[in-house]
Structures are given as C-alpha cells and as structure tokens.
Amino acid sequence: MSGSDRALLARPQLTPRRRAIRDAALRLFAERGYEATTTTEIGAAVGIRGPSLYKHVSSKQDLLASIMLDVMDDLHDVHALAVAGIDDVADRLRRAVEAHVRFHTRHRLEAFVGNREIRSLDEANRAAVVDRRSSYERLIRGIVEEGVAASRFHVASVKLASYALLDLGMGVAAWYREDGDLSEDEIVYTYGRFALTLVGVAG
Amino acid sequence: MSGSDRALLARPQLTPRRRAIRDAALRLFAERGYEATTTTEIGAAVGIRGPSLYKHVSSKQDLLASIMLDVMDDLHDVHALAVAGIDDVADRLRRAVEAHVRFHTRHRLEAFVGNREIRSLDEANRAAVVDRRSSYERLIRGIVEEGVAASRFHVASVKLASYALLDLGMGVAAWYREDGDLSEDEIVYTYGRFALTLVGVAG
DNA sequence: TATCAAGGCTACTGAGCATTAGCCTTTCCA
DNA sequence: TGGAAAGGCTAATGCTCAGTAGCCTTGATA
Incomplete structure (x- = not known):
C-alpha cells in the first residue's frame, strides 16, 4: 500500500x-x-x-499523534482530488497549489500544529509524520519537474521553487483568520497565480 | 526614538x-x-x-527574550543597510528581499526560534517582540505600496504580496542547511527574482 | 429489579523542573 | 599577603504535571 x-x-x-x-x-x-x-x-x-x-x-502524546497523522492524510486526500484527471501540467500545478492553500486556510489549526509540533512527537510518531510530509513534498515537486521537463515551466531550481510553493501554505496557516479582511477565495486565487508566475509559465 | x-x-x-x-x-x-x-x-x-x-x-525566560529581541533588531539593521540610498522602488524591493532571505539563511536558528517561540515569552517580552515584528512587516509592505502607487508593481493585494514575501524568509529558516545542496547566494538571488515576478514588475 | 459498563470524580504517585541557599576554590589586585 | 569578587558546586525548595487507583453515579439491558 x-x-x-x-x-x-x-x-x-x-x-x-x-x-x-x-x-x-x-x-x-x-x-x-x-x-x-x-x-x-x-x-x-x-x-x-x-x-x-x-x-x-490513551495519552496526551497519542492525542497529538492522531491529530498530526490525520491532517497529513487529509492533505494527501485533498491533493489527490484536486489534480485527479487534470492533464495539463500548468493546470495541475495551479490546482495543486490552490488545494494546498485552501487546505491551509480551512484547517489552519491542524496545519499549524502539524508543522510546529513535530519535535514534540516521540520517535515512532515523528517518523510516520515525516514520511507523510516527504511524500507530499514529492507530489508537488513532481509537478514542477514535469513542467520543466515539458519546457512549460522555467525555474532556476526545481527544489527551490517547490519549497517556495510549500512555504506559502505554511505562511497562510500562520496568519489566516476567518474574520480577517482577506477572503479564502481571494487568497487561494491569488496564490494560484503566484504559483504560475513563480515557475515562469507564460501567460 | x-x-x-x-x-x-x-x-x-x-x-x-x-x-x-x-x-x-x-x-x-x-x-x-x-x-x-x-x-x-x-x-x-x-x-x-x-x-x-x-x-x-537572570532566568531562562530572560535568555529567550534577549535572543528574540536581538534578532529582531538585527533584522531591522540589515534591512536598513540594504535599502539605504536606493531610489528605484523595484531595486529597493529586490534588495530588501535579498537581505531578508540572506538573513534567514545566516541566522536561521535565531529566525527559527524568533518565529516559533513567541508564545513562550511572558507578556511584556511578547509585546516587545510583536512590536518589532509589526514594524518590520510595515517596512516591507511600505515598499510594495510605493511600487503600486508608482504603477511599477501590479498586485491583487498589497497585503497578500507582502505576507508571501515575508513567509518565504520564514520557510528558508525552516529548511536551509549550510551543508545542503542549495547555496546561500543561489537562494538569495532566486528569491530576489521571485519577489519581482510576484509583484508583477516588468522585465 | 439486578447487573454491569461507561464515564465521571478525588486523592495520590512519582518524576521533573526552575530557581535559591549556601559553601568552596581560584584569581586578582591593594 | 590578605581579602574580596567571580564562578563553580551540591543540596534543597516548591511547584507542576502526566498518569493511576479506586470509588461513585447513572442509565441501559437482561
């Protein structure tokens, strides 16, 4: 599996x-x-x-672990749904980033805790969370790589571009507030466009 | 003062x-x-x-507070030096972002702790750190605003663009490693260019 | 109606922690 | 040379915390 x-x-x-x-x-x-x-x-x-x-x-540690594991699984789900059946690589990147950012607004507490409390997990749980996180990073990086391979994207570094995209989501989880003056859709749409400019896609 | x-x-x-x-x-x-x-x-x-x-x-709390206050002051210094005497707003943004990113590679531990441990500070210290952080955010946002006012930049939201720029630095502090395969200069240069594309500057 | 499980509670245990008290050695200068 | 300051140490203090023991109430069921 x-x-x-x-x-x-x-x-x-x-x-x-x-x-x-x-x-x-x-x-x-x-x-x-x-x-x-x-x-x-x-x-x-x-x-x-x-x-x-x-x-x-069963324990406080268990509470943290289940929160963190579930949020990583949910993030994978959301990503898979967002890119399913989308062939054009630029579309796929935009949708992936939109899903990423939307997830970080809708589940900002989970995402926030998921990012910040990794070091509070015991060895086994930490390994499991880190594993899921790496797997998610690879999904995003894979899209960027594919775009570059197809000469649709132009980046100085695939790794750097992917990190930048991922970091934007974490940033959102840190400052987004439901009652703030930036709406979820506004942020999602704008960051989706950021993503495309970031990888140097034309148009 | x-x-x-x-x-x-x-x-x-x-x-x-x-x-x-x-x-x-x-x-x-x-x-x-x-x-x-x-x-x-x-x-x-x-x-x-x-x-x-x-x-x-004098106390463990004091140790944390002095680390966090100093890093915020250093960040202000670095920013001030980077933009001093630079008139062109696009140049100023690029330099500000480069300084921001370089600072987050060179002082990644300080920046990391500075971002993550705010809630471990007692009331007075937290207020002082939050104050410095807001003031720094305003400096970056000010440049973006000025570029927009001069029609040099084109962004959907000044706030969103500024947050994105700031978040990239925090991201760097989280993943940068001196012995990693991305050099400081590479990251700084690439992110400096990201910044300009992000605000839709021509060229 | 008797029983039993679910899910509360208080009291307790054992550990860990920041910080203080008080002592001792070294070093440096008057 | 003597005395004080600097900077170690161990022991103790007082607190907080996760988790356990064991008891009690309630409500459903047999």
Whole structure:
C-alpha cells in the first residue's frame, strides 16, 4: 500500500466525545503549544477534569499523534482530488497549489500544529509524520519537474521553487483568520497565480 | 526614538561566557523548543551545571527574550543597510528581499526560534517582540505600496504580496542547511527574482 | 429489579523542573 | 599577603504535571 493509497482510505470514526476532546486539544496545542498545554486544560475545555480524559484517550502524546497523522492524510486526500484527471501540467500545478492553500486556510489549526509540533512527537510518531510530509513534498515537486521537463515551466531550481510553493501554505496557516479582511477565495486565487508566475509559465 | 532608529544603536556587549550560554541555549531552543529545554541541558552544553548558569543569566525566560529581541533588531539593521540610498522602488524591493532571505539563511536558528517561540515569552517580552515584528512587516509592505502607487508593481493585494514575501524568509529558516545542496547566494538571488515576478514588475 | 459498563470524580504517585541557599576554590589586585 | 569578587558546586525548595487507583453515579439491558 503506497502513501497516497493509504490516504484515500477512511479514517476510523470517533465518538462525539473523543472528537470534542481532539478539537479542544487542537485549539490548545495551536494556541500555547503541546508542552505548555496541560491535561487539566484540555479537560476543562470539554467540561471534565484532567484525569477523566483517560477514559477516552490513551495519552496526551497519542492525542497529538492522531491529530498530526490525520491532517497529513487529509492533505494527501485533498491533493489527490484536486489534480485527479487534470492533464495539463500548468493546470495541475495551479490546482495543486490552490488545494494546498485552501487546505491551509480551512484547517489552519491542524496545519499549524502539524508543522510546529513535530519535535514534540516521540520517535515512532515523528517518523510516520515525516514520511507523510516527504511524500507530499514529492507530489508537488513532481509537478514542477514535469513542467520543466515539458519546457512549460522555467525555474532556476526545481527544489527551490517547490519549497517556495510549500512555504506559502505554511505562511497562510500562520496568519489566516476567518474574520480577517482577506477572503479564502481571494487568497487561494491569488496564490494560484503566484504559483504560475513563480515557475515562469507564460501567460 | 522610533523602532528603526533603535535598531541601529549598538546592543550591549556580552562576556564570552554569556555569549557561549546564549549560543547553546539558542541551539537547544531551536532543536527541541523552549519548554522542552532544561537549564541542566543548557549548562551541560557549556560545561557547567544548571544552577551555575544563574551566575551569568537572570532566568531562562530572560535568555529567550534577549535572543528574540536581538534578532529582531538585527533584522531591522540589515534591512536598513540594504535599502539605504536606493531610489528605484523595484531595486529597493529586490534588495530588501535579498537581505531578508540572506538573513534567514545566516541566522536561521535565531529566525527559527524568533518565529516559533513567541508564545513562550511572558507578556511584556511578547509585546516587545510583536512590536518589532509589526514594524518590520510595515517596512516591507511600505515598499510594495510605493511600487503600486508608482504603477511599477501590479498586485491583487498589497497585503497578500507582502505576507508571501515575508513567509518565504520564514520557510528558508525552516529548511536551509549550510551543508545542503542549495547555496546561500543561489537562494538569495532566486528569491530576489521571485519577489519581482510576484509583484508583477516588468522585465 | 439486578447487573454491569461507561464515564465521571478525588486523592495520590512519582518524576521533573526552575530557581535559591549556601559553601568552596581560584584569581586578582591593594 | 590578605581579602574580596567571580564562578563553580551540591543540596534543597516548591511547584507542576502526566498518569493511576479506586470509588461513585447513572442509565441501559437482561
């Protein structure tokens, strides 16, 4: 089973309570960081005491790991859907970047935590997350490479261009606010165009 | 005294020992995060025990704060030097972005910690760092605005373009490695050109 | 209606942490 | 040469935290 196949399988369903706990943990991890968030606080956010969390969750580390693994899988899903059946490489890049950026606005907390808390994961979980991340990077880089090979794109460095595209998404996750004065569509559209200029596509 | 004037004043000199401690703390904060770094580890990195640190430093929090405040001031300095006396707005943008990116390669640990550990600062220090960061953002946005006003730049959103430029620097700080296969000059030059295409400058 | 699982709670455990207290050695200068 | 400052050290303090033990209530089911 390849990384991208795995991403398309359904993730196990959560009980409503478990989901509430995960959401609360996500918000707190994003706001103050994993290390600085206490189980007491996570509990309080769903109206129970810290120790009661353990009736639903096996550990704080597990909570972080499941958040991070799921977000990477979701990102793969979104990417696969966005580029499915698109033949033109410039279209594919634009759609991939749009999906990337849209994902980072719609799931900014998950993406934020996913980027920042890698070092808080234990060895095994970190390896799994890093693996998914590399696989996603390769997908984006693959599109850029293909465009260059077909002489549709012109870049000084494929690697640099790909990093730049990926970094824009992370940036969005850091500053985007739903109630801000930049709309999701506006950001998505503009960054999609940025992407094409970045790789020197004509038009 | 404005933010940018302050940045040009000399920062107080550190004793060699204090500097070694700061450097060690910086490395550790970057690697495992502020919360996850212990005073014992910082001490060990300079060959002393944790409590002995307090003969040189007033607190762990202070160590973080001085690292973060100094890096913001250095960034202001570098920017000011880069654009001083440059009249053409496109030149000024390119130089500003080049300086921005170069700074993020040369001081990647400082920049990395400076971006990621804001939430580990106490109230007063956080306010001071956020203040410097906003002031820097305004400098970059100011150049973009000026280019747009002069009809030299064409962007869908000044804010979005400025964020994109700033985010590229942060991205660099996250992935750049001195022994990697992308040289500092290569990255700086390429990103400088990215910047100009991004704002739709002709040529 | 008796039972049992689910899911709360409080009290506790054991560990780790930043920081302080207080002591000792070395070094340097008056 | 003597005394103080600088800069180490160990031991202790006081706190916070993740996770466990064990108890109790509730509600569904047999």
